[in-house]
Amino acid sequence: MRxxxxxxxxxxxxxxxxxxxxxxxxxxxxxxxxxARVRASAKELGYLxxxxxxxxxxxxxxxxxxxxxxxxxxxxxxxxxxxxxAAAEAGLLTMVVSTFADPDLELRNIRMLHAQRARAIxxxxxxxxxxxxxxxxxxxxxxxxxEGGRVVALTDHGPSYDSVRPANRRGAADLTRALLGLxxxxxxxxxxxxxxxxxxxxxxxxxxALDEAGVALGPEAVEFAEFSxxxxxxxxxxxxxxxxxxxxxxxxxxxxxxxxxxLRGRGLDVPGDISxxxxxxxxxxxxxAPALTTVRVPLERMGAEAVRLALEPRPRTAxxxxxxxxxxxxxxxxxxxxxxxxxxxxxxxxxxxxxxxxAF
Amino acid sequence: MRxxxxxxxxxxxxxxxxxxxxxxxxxxxxxxxxxARVRASAKELGYLxxxxxxxxxxxxxxxxxxxxxxxxxxxxxxxxxxxxxAAAEAGLLTMVVSTFADPDLELRNIRMLHAQRARAIxxxxxxxxxxxxxxxxxxxxxxxxxEGGRVVALTDHGPSYDSVRPANRRGAADLTRALLGLxxxxxxxxxxxxxxxxxxxxxxxxxxALDEAGVALGPEAVEFAEFSxxxxxxxxxxxxxxxxxxxxxxxxxxxxxxxxxxLRGRGLDVPGDISxxxxxxxxxxxxxAPALTTVRVPLERMGAEAVRLALEPRPRTAxxxxxxxxxxxxxxxxxxxxxxxxxxxxxxxxxxxxxxxxAF
DNA sequence: AAGGGATGGGAAAGCGCTTTCCCCGCATTA
DNA sequence: TAATGCGGGGAAAGCGCTTTCCCATCCCTT
Numbered sequence: 186m187r188x189x190x191x192x193x194x195x196x197x198x199x200x201x202x203x204x205x206x207x208x209x210x211x212x213x214x215x216x217x218x219x220x221a222r223v224r225a226s227a228k229e230l231g232y233l234x235x236x237x238x239x240x241x242x243x244x245x246x247x248x249x250x251x252x253x254x255x256x257x258x259x260x261x262x263x264x265x266x267x268x269x270x271a272a273a274e275a276g277l278l279t280m281v282v283s284t285f286a287d288p289d290l291e292l293r294n295i296r297m298l299h300a301q302r303a304r305a306i307x308x309x310x311x312x313x314x315x316x317x318x319x320x321x322x323x324x325x326x327x328x329x330x331x332e333g334g335r336v337v338a339l340t341d342h343g344p345s346y347d348s349v350r351p352a353n354r355r356g357a358a359d360l361t362r363a364l365l366g367l368x369x370x371x372x373x374x375x376x377x378x379x380x381x382x383x384x385x386x387x388x389x390x391x392x393x394a395l396d397e398a399g400v401a402l403g404p405e406a407v408e409f410a411e412f413s414x415x416x417x418x419x420x421x422x423x424x425x426x427x428x429x430x431x432x433x434x435x436x437x438x439x440x441x442x443x444x445x446x447x448l449r450g451r452g453l454d455v456p457g458d459i460s461x462x463x464x465x466x467x468x469x470x471x472x473x474a475p476a477l478t479t480v481r482v483p484l485e486r487m488g489a490e491a492v493r494l495a496l497e498p499r500p501r502t503a504x505x506x507x508x509x510x511x512x513x514x515x516x517x518x519x520x521x522x523x524x525x526x527x528x529x530x531x532x533x534x535x536x537x538x539x540x541x542x543x544a545f
Numbered sequence: 546m547r548x549x550x551x552x553x554x555x556x557x558x559x560x561x562x563x564x565x566x567x568x569x570x571x572x573x574x575x576x577x578x579x580x581a582r583v584r585a586s587a588k589e590l591g592y593l594x595x596x597x598x599x600x601x602x603x604x605x606x607x608x609x610x611x612x613x614x615x616x617x618x619x620x621x622x623x624x625x626x627x628x629x630x631a632a633a634e635a636g637l638l639t640m641v642v643s644t645f646a647d648p649d650l651e652l653r654n655i656r657m658l659h660a661q662r663a664r665a666i667x668x669x670x671x672x673x674x675x676x677x678x679x680x681x682x683x684x685x686x687x688x689x690x691x692e693g694g695r696v697v698a699l700t701d702h703g704p705s706y707d708s709v710r711p712a713n714r715r716g717a718a719d720l721t722r723a724l725l726g727l728x729x730x731x732x733x734x735x736x737x738x739x740x741x742x743x744x745x746x747x748x749x750x751x752x753x754a755l756d757e758a759g760v761a762l763g764p765e766a767v768e769f770a771e772f773s774x775x776x777x778x779x780x781x782x783x784x785x786x787x788x789x790x791x792x793x794x795x796x797x798x799x800x801x802x803x804x805x806x807x808l809r810g811r812g813l814d815v816p817g818d819i820s821x822x823x824x825x826x827x828x829x830x831x832x833x834a835p836a837l838t839t840v841r842v843p844l845e846r847m848g849a850e851a852v853r854l855a856l857e858p859r860p861r862t863a864x865x866x867x868x869x870x871x872x873x874x875x876x877x878x879x880x881x882x883x884x885x886x887x888x889x890x891x892x893x894x895x896x897x898x899x900x901x902x903x904a905f
Numbered sequence: 906a907a908g909g910g911a912t913g914g915g916a917a918a919g920c921g922c923t924t925t926c927c928c929c930g931c932a933t934t935a
Numbered sequence: 936t937a938a939t940g941c942g943g944g945g946a947a948a949g950c951g952c953t954t955t956c957c958c959a960t961c962c963c964t965t
Contacts, residue, residue: 191951238952240597241919241951242952243952243954244953246597257625265641266643280641283629296593474834559944559945562944599922602924
């Protein structure tokens with residue numbers, strides 16, 4: 186390409202080494218005079234370092250990978266904002282890849298990020314139930330980590346990864362208890378897709394609270410659905426064919442919005458005829474009418490926290506068992522036990538919930 | 546790092562050159578036997594190409610940059626989805642950087658993307674009114690283009706860039722005409738921030754339609770606001786202090802949502818007391834209650850189209866004036882006249898608009 | 906006044922890949 | 936049979952940077 190560090194050095198009358206040290210920092214000092222000359226020369230020539238070459242020489246890039254289902258989904262959008270802001274603070278660029286909940290695509294994307302040698306990968310896309318898919322992903326991630334890459338999971342990806350975990354199960358249980366507290370006894374649930382672990386996790390929380398209260402939740406009252414407007418809408422329609430719940434629990438806000446649409450279409454009043462709750466507290470949840478009762482998940486913080494974890498200096502255990510601070514170059518796999526950050530969720534009561542009809 | 550092409554080559558008993566050609570394609574052929582051996586060897590070793598090294602050797606990366614205000618804003622989220630999907634199809638990884646409508650940050654981010662030698666930059670963040678800021682951005686983009694980088698603007702960034710342009714002005718005019726058609730004569734407008742060109746562009750459309758109809762729009766009826774829920778809410782509050790419009794035109798959906806919240810807070814009925822319209826048709830616009838009348842902007846398509854434009858083979862004019870198809874290596878600045886793709890918008894009438902109160 | 910750290914500068918060896926250039930052997934043509 | 940391509944293989948020269956050495960000063964210390 187155009188202006189190289191060599192040009193800058195020549196113009197400043199110094200060696201390549203000095204120019205490099207002056208512009209891009211190093212443990213070695215450069216005399217003030219020369220340093221100033223180099224900087225001036227760089228500015229005059231409009232020099233910009235050539236990142237791929239730096240990456241090659243340093244054996245380390247300045248990029249972060251974020252793996253998610255869909256950037257346009259506000260859930261992931263907010264996470265990505267948190268992550269990329271934290272990344273920017275650390276001088277990293279964020280590469281966002283969408284998998285659309287397809288394990289094969291996810292695998293390919295992990296390989297791409299690995300090939301790019303992203304410093305770290307944030308797994309915002311949730312874990313799969315399918316064991317074979319999980320195994321293959323683990324394998325690819327393992328290879329990445331073996332070369333010094335860091336991985337942080339934002340959902341349950343097994344115990345071997347650093348994780349930032351919202352209290353999915355507990356949050357769902359609390360939410361359900363809130364509905365029980367209002368007097369509801371007939372529930373219907375729209376979890377996410379059955380193949381994702383989050384769905385099951387949250388559903389488990391719901392069951393937990395219902396069991397506690399001795400309320401039954403038959404299979405006819407559960408209808409899995411994609412995390413989408415249409416998914417939520419269709420699932421709600423199917424549920425209403427076979428039961429008459431007083432409370433509908435959608436385990437994602439986007440799904441809840443679809444549910445609201447379906448209910449409105451059927452002329453049902455929310456919360457007069459039926460209460461509806463969501464999960465995640467995406468930005469528009471509060472602005473719906475009725476405003477959606479939901480579980481606040483600290484999405485932005487999750488993204489930021491994940492990056493913090495990923496960039497945390499990583500002690501490595503030498504064969505002798507003593508921690509040593511080898512740099513990234515001689516990087517071996519990470520031998521620490523994984524860090525886990527548990528983030529609390531919070532039930533947010535809004536206008537979409539009320540006591541069941543006929544309650545006094 | 547770990548497994549290099551050299552390892553693969555050695556294991557397959559071939560030269561580095563052959564291994565490279567077999568795995569990563571080239572204009573030269575490799576015999577079937579050797580090619581198979583190389584592929585097998587790569588698979589067995591779990592080889593993944595080292596992208597920074599490839600970039601250095603090829604003088605070209607496999608990344609795309611998208612510059613936007615905020616990933617968590619659905620407007621940009623949807624654009625990004627379109628762009629990154631198109632990029633993925635072309636084998637590119639997408640780097641997303643947020644500028645939060647700050648020209649300085651934008652400048653820094655352009656430099657970073659330049660340093661990464663992203664193949665192309667999609668400017669989804671809108672142009673600034675400030676001339677000095679614009680000049681500096683142009684300068685940085687110019688340097689990037691001088692080295693062969695491609696730039697596509699999604700909003701008005703001046704005539705020198707390839708652009709994908711939604712019909713902002715026309716869309717706003719049509720929207721306004723729709724309100725006029727319903728009988729409205731007293732308007733209030735909440736454009737975006739005054740420093741962004743889109744805001745002015747759309748406002749111009751509104752004025753155009755009002756002028757046509759001979760309806761006045763005094764300065765007291767216009768209140769600029771950030772593209773955000775809170776911005777729209779606060780601006781609406783201020784507007785209502787000093788005027789009693791029958792129609793409120795928010796020139797972004799996120800702003801309109803804020804406006805709805807403020808109106809609801811004041812006990813005003815939409816559309817009974819006042820009609821509200823937005824702009825963009827972000828996914829949740831249709832799911833609000835009342836569903837928002839707005840202008841559909843083909844966001845996803847804009848992103849995809851931008852990438853298509855950016856990746857389009859680029860003829861270059863030789864000094865003699867004859868187009869030649871030199872490859873990217875000897876890249877000079879792009880001498881074609883910029884491509885412009887105009888995308889139509891469409892007014893979508895929903896429940897948030899009705900004839901003004903008292904109309905018969 | 907001589908020995909010995911610091912200190913700062915430069916030459917050059919890579920980092921992992923692509924691509925030119927050269928060469929060899931085979932098939933084709935005269 | 937000799938001349939001529941040509942297809943496919945390999946050696947090696949980079950791509951633009953960082954970093955290890957090595958070296959020359961300079962300033963302390965004894």
